[in-house]
Structure formats: C-alpha cells, structure tokens
Amino acid sequence: MIKFIHHVSLGVALFLSAMAAFVLTEAGQLVNLPRTFAIGFFNAREAIAIVSIVCLLITVVIDWRYRILSRLYTSLSSLAVVGLLLAAFFIMPYFFFLPQQNGAEYVHVKASTGYLEDSEDVLVLEHDGSATAFPTSRIWQPHIAGLEANGQLVNMTYCVLTNSGVAYSPLVNNQTMDMKVLMQTHNNLVFFDENSGETVQQITGVLDSSGEKLKQLPTQMMRWGDFKRAYPGGKVFYNEFDSVREQAVQLMFGLPLQGYDNLERNNPIFPTLSLADTRIPNKTKIWAVEINGESIAVTREHITRQTRIVTELGGQKVVLAYYPQFDSVGGFYLPDNVSEGALEHLDFYGYVAGQRLQRLNVFSEVYWMVWSHFHPDTRLLH
Numbered sequence: 149m150i151k152f153i154h155h156v157s158l159g160v161a162l163f164l165s166a167m168a169a170f171v172l173t174e175a176g177q178l179v180n181l182p183r184t185f186a187i188g189f190f191n192a193r194e195a196i197a198i199v200s201i202v203c204l205l206i207t208v209v210i211d212w213r214y215r216i217l218s219r220l221y222t223s224l225s226s227l228a229v230v231g232l233l234l235a236a237f238f239i240m241p242y243f244f245f246l247p248q249q250n251g252a253e254y255v256h257v258k259a260s261t262g263y264l265e266d267s268e269d270v271l272v273l274e275h276d277g278s279a280t281a282f283p284t285s286r287i288w289q290p291h292i293a294g295l296e297a298n299g300q301l302v303n304m305t306y307c308v309l310t311n312s313g314v315a316y317s318p319l320v321n322n323q324t325m326d327m328k329v330l331m332q333t334h335n336n337l338v339f340f341d342e343n344s345g346e347t348v349q350q351i352t353g354v355l356d357s358s359g360e361k362l363k364q365l366p367t368q369m370m371r372w373g374d375f376k377r378a379y380p381g382g383k384v385f386y387n388e389f390d391s392v393r394e395q396a397v398q399l400m401f402g403l404p405l406q407g408y409d410n411l412e413r414n415n416p417i418f419p420t421l422s423l424a425d426t427r428i429p430n431k432t433k434i435w436a437v438e439i440n441g442e443s444i445a446v447t448r449e450h451i452t453r454q455t456r457i458v459t460e461l462g463g464q465k466v467v468l469a470y471y472p473q474f475d476s477v478g479g480f481y482l483p484d485n486v487s488e489g490a491l492e493h494l495d496f497y498g499y500v501a502g503q504r505l506q507r508l509n510v511f512s513e514v515y516w517m518v519w520s521h522f523h524p525d526t527r528l529l530h
Contacts, residue, residue: 177418241329248293250294271368287313301324310335312351312511317363320362323343332418334521368479368512372384374475424520478510482505
C-alpha cells in the first residue's frame with residue numbers, strides 16, 4: 149500500500165508539472181493546443197502547483213522513511229518536478245522576457261547617435277507635443293515598455309511573431325495592471341496581469357474574463373531616420389541588451405527569428421493559424437484599422453497608389469493617409485466639416501483645413517496571416 153501511494157504521488161507530481169511546462173511554453177503551440185485549454189490551464193496554475201508540490205512531498209517523505217527509491221532517483225525526480233514547474237510558471241514572465249512597464253529608459257533623439265541604423269523600424273507614439281520611438285529591435289525582448297504620455301500611463305507592446313505594436317492604457321476599473329508575458333497563441337503574445345491574473349491577447353486587447361477591451365492609443369510605424377526628421381525633439385526607448393540574461397535570450401530566441409520577415413518564409417513558426425484567407429500571401433505586411441468590431445486592411449501597393457483612403461468603420465468616418473516623405477501611414481477620424489477634397493492637403497501631423505484631426509490607431513505592417521486569423525471578416529484593399 150505504501151509503495152502504491154508512493155508511485156501514484158510521484159506519477160501525479162511528474163504528470164501535472166510536465167503538462168504545465170508543455171501547455172504554457174512554446175511546446176504546446178507546436179502541436180496546436182487550443183487557446184482556451186492553455187488559458188484554462190493557466191487559470192488553474194495555483195491548484196496545479198500545490199497538488200504537484202504536495203504529491204512530491206509525500207513521495208519524498210515515503211522515500212526518506214522506506215527507501216522505495218534510491219536517493220539519486222528521489223533527487224532527480226524532485227529536480228524534474230521543480231524544474232518543470234519553474235519552466236511553466238516562472239521562466240517566461242520572470243526571466244526570459246522581463247517587461248519594462250516601470251523603469252524603462254528614454255533618451256532624446258540628439259543623444260542617441262549610433263544607437264540605431266536609419267533603416268530600422270520604430271513604433272511611434274505621439275504625446276506631449278512630440279513623440280517617442282520604440283525600435284522593434286529593442287522592444288521585442290521586454291515586449292512591454294511603459295511611459296507617461298499626455299498625463300496618463302501607457303504600455304507600448306510588441307509581438308515579433310505578428311510584427312504588431314500596440315499602445316494600451318494599463319488602467320482597468322481604475323486599477324493599474326502589472327502586465328507580464330505569459331505565452332503566445334496563434335503566433336501572437338498573451339499577457340497577464342500580475343495583480344488579478346487577467347489574461348489579454350496582444351493584437352486584440354480583449355480581456356478574457358470580461359470581454360472588454362483595453363483602451364488603445366494611436367500608433368504608427370516608420371523608419372528611424374524618418375522619425376528623426378519628423379520629430380527632431382522626440383525621444384527613443386533605450387535598451388542596449390547588455391546583461392547576460394538579455395544576451396542569452398537574444399541567442400535563444402533572436403537567432404531563430406533572423407530573416408523571419410522574408411516573404412519566402414511564407415508560413416508561421418507555429419502551426420496555429422487558420423491560413424484560410426489566401427487573397428494575398430501569408431507574410432504580406434498590411435496596415436489595418438479596427439473600430440467597434442469592423443476592420444479594414446490595406447496593402448502597401450494599394451495605399452501608396454491611392455495615398456488617401458476614406459471609409460467608414462464601426463459608424464465612424466476615417467481616413468488612412470500615406471506620406472511618401474516619411475514612408476509611413478497615418479490614420480485619422482474624419483469630421484463632417486472636412487471635405488474629402490480637402491484631404492489632399494492633410495499633412496503628416498493631421499492638420500487640414502485649419503484644424504488638427506484626431507489620430508486613430510493603425511496596426512502598421514502586421515503580417516496578413518495573423519491579422520486575418522483574428523479578424524476573419526476584415527475588408528481587404530489590395
């Protein structure tokens with residue numbers, strides 16, 4: 149009977165810890181585990197960890213008293229259970245990808261000489277009369293960089309598998325979320341709030357428990373050289389990857405991602421996307437806008453040919469504008485007192501006909517295969 153209890157306890161501890169490590173790391177996505185299953189497993193993490201540890205302790209106590217296994221096997225089993233639990237619940241959010249919601253460093257454009265190549269992509273957030281650039285090559289490790297913009301807290305988030313940068317307010321019901329990286333599902337990051345355990349998909353901003361959406365702040369993408377010309381008084385997120393941990397992450401995750409934006413690598417890294425919409429190649433980068441459940445996606449060929457696209461989304465009239473001098477696409481809400489004809493003179497900063505239009509968020513240069521997966525009913529202009 150003692151031996152039976154020992155074997156069952158050890159089996160449960162190993163099984164639950166191994167399942168946790170499998171489900172909540174990249175391994176689970178390699179076999180296309182359902183997102184709902186992964187999120188449910190995360191929500192049950194405390195119970196899973198407690199049961200695993202209790203069963204392990206029962207095993208160790210029995211071994212200590214009755215010597216059912218040798219000390220070597222007991223030690224190896226204990227290390228396996230603890231290691232798997234750490235891999236599941238600790239390594240990703242607390243070691244590999246440490247967010248910089250607090251303590252992110254920013255420097256003035258003039259003080260950033262040699263930091264970036266002019267051709268590098270930066271996500272841009274306008275605020276306080278200027279703007280801040282977030283280089284995709286420097287934000288992909290923390291995935292989250294916080295700052296104060298226009299008197300409010302903002303988290304710039306970035307997912308390299310989607311090439312999606314979105315700025316969100318971390319305030320939910322007047323409480324500040326402490327956002328951490330959990331995993332990726334459907335080739336897009338999932339974050340969780342350390343305070344509440346709430347989970348949220350990066351590209352949609354939808355909170356899993358309530359279905360509500362985090363407040364977005366308008367962003368766009370451009371090249372570093374163009375940003376410096378457009379915003380000479382701007383700042384840039386500064387992250388040198390100079391720690392041993394960051395350099396290790398760079399080797400482990402950065403090298404496999406090299407060349408991922410090449411169109412010849414037409415498929416996602418993880419086989420979790422529907423890939424049902426074949427109107428354009430999977431890896432095509434698109435600009436997209438979503439308002440009240442309605443969305444539109446535009447290819448580079450279309451927006452550079454049209455330069456101004458006026459449409460209605462979610463009951464709002466909007467305009468997407470391409471600016472060749474900065475090779476960037478901006479989006480704005482279009483009020484009734486501005487005619488479509490006047491939009492020929494809409495400048496990069498949103499000024500037209502004696503007023504400044506309200507900027508809207510543009511998902512810039514996102515991979516079509518991921519956007520169409522999360523927005524299967526999107527309109528496509530190409």
